[in-house]
Amino acid sequence: MPPIISIEHLSKSYATGFRALKDINLDIKRGEIFALLGPNGAGKTTLMRAILGLLPPSAGTLRVFGRAPQRGDRGIGYLPQVRTVLPDLRVRGLDFIASSLHGERWGLPQLGRHDRGMIEETLDAVGARDLAKRPLSDMSGGERQRLLLAQSLIGSPKLLLLDEPLISLDARHQEVAIDVVRKVCRERKITVLFSAHELNQLLGTLDRVLYLGNGQVVLGTVEEVITAPVLSRLYGTEIQVVRADGHIFVMSRGRDVEVADHLHDDDHGHGGHEHQH
Ligand SMILES: Nc1ncnc2c1ncn2[C@@H]1O[C@H](COP(=O)(O)OP(=O)(O)O)[C@@H](O)[C@H]1O
Numbered sequence: 036m037p038p039i040i041s042i043e044h045l046s047k048s049y050a051t052g053f054r055a056l057k058d059i060n061l062d063i064k065r066g067e068i069f070a071l072l073g074p075n076g077a078g079k080t081t082l083m084r085a086i087l088g089l090l091p092p093s094a095g096t097l098r099v100f101g102r103a104p105q106r107g108d109r110g111i112g113y114l115p116q117v118r119t120v121l122p123d124l125r126v127r128g129l130d131f132i133a134s135s136l137h138g139e140r141w142g143l144p145q146l147g148r149h150d151r152g153m154i155e156e157t158l159d160a161v162g163a164r165d166l167a168k169r170p171l172s173d174m175s176g177g178e179r180q181r182l183l184l185a186q187s188l189i190g191s192p193k194l195l196l197l198d199e200p201l202i203s204l205d206a207r208h209q210e211v212a213i214d215v216v217r218k219v220c221r222e223r224k225i226t227v228l229f230s231a232h233e234l235n236q237l238l239g240t241l242d243r244v245l246y247l248g249n250g251q252v253v254l255g256t257v258e259e260v261i262t263a264p265v266l267s268r269l270y271g272t273e274i275q276v277v278r279a280d281g282h283i284f285v286m287s288r289g290r291d292v293e294v295a296d297h298l299h300d301d302d303h304g305h306g307g308h309e310h311q312h
Pocket residue numbers: 049050051053055073074075076077078079080081082
């Protein structure tokens with residue numbers, strides 16, 4: 036089976052001359068749960084926007100579903116990092132999603148039975164059925180996030196791009212959101228690309244990661260990438276990684292950087308040593 040995303044020697048420079056991505060090589064297989072990790076400014080959003088066909092590569096090739104990326108590809112669900120364009124907060128959950136279905140951001144289209152059924156099914160899948168009738172104004176941050184997740188799943192995408200989906204959630208809601216993504220995407224064989232700038236609960240869910248940082252790129256499983264030598268090289272400072280009692284502790288100079296759930300060796304069969312230099 037051809038990879039869902041195939042990237043060879045991809046570089047991207049902005050008009051300012053700033054090179055946000057340099058020589059990225061990566062294949063993502065169908066059904067993988069994959070993360071772009073790295074500090075702010077590492078190029079994670081740039082890579083997602085390139086995959087969406089919003090930014091042409093400066094060099095190299097990028098193929099999605101075996102062809103050049105196409106803007107507005109219905110096979111891709113997208114949760115953008117900047118989520119400031121929330122509509123009228125009086126709008127109910129169902130109408131909010133309906134308004135994105137036909138690209139009508141501000142109007143409320145009449146919903147056909149098929150569309151309504153599809154939206155309700157998607158809300159169900161993310162455990163948000165009760166949000167259908169509630170206005171956005173009375174939803175918590177976590178509930179709105181779940182609604183946005185449902186929105187990104189509308190239309191049965193084969194690939195889901197979630198740009199920093201955990202950023203505004205507390206630890207418990209992060210866990211809920213990750214569980215939902217994992218469940219829905221494993222069931223539907225959706226390939227998931229997360230981005231995150233923290234090492235967090237996500238680590239326990241990922242098949243592989245691409246770590247961008249300090250002008251370097253490392254690709255592999257969490258076990259391979261989240262190690263003291265690799266992270267110390269990427270951060271340019273001494274990092275310790277302690278695995279104990281089912282958790283990963285990443286520390287710098289004796290202080291906690293982050294705490295992350297351990298990657299259990301159950302259903303993560305994707306191994307492979309594909310480090311880049
Ligand atoms: N439109 C742009 N023009 C010029 N530089 C940009 C533009 N967008 C992003 N950058 C720069 O590219 C780098 C990578 O940005 P980004 O992909 O948003 O990183 P991340 O998502 O990992 O935080 C940053 O240094 C950012 O300032």
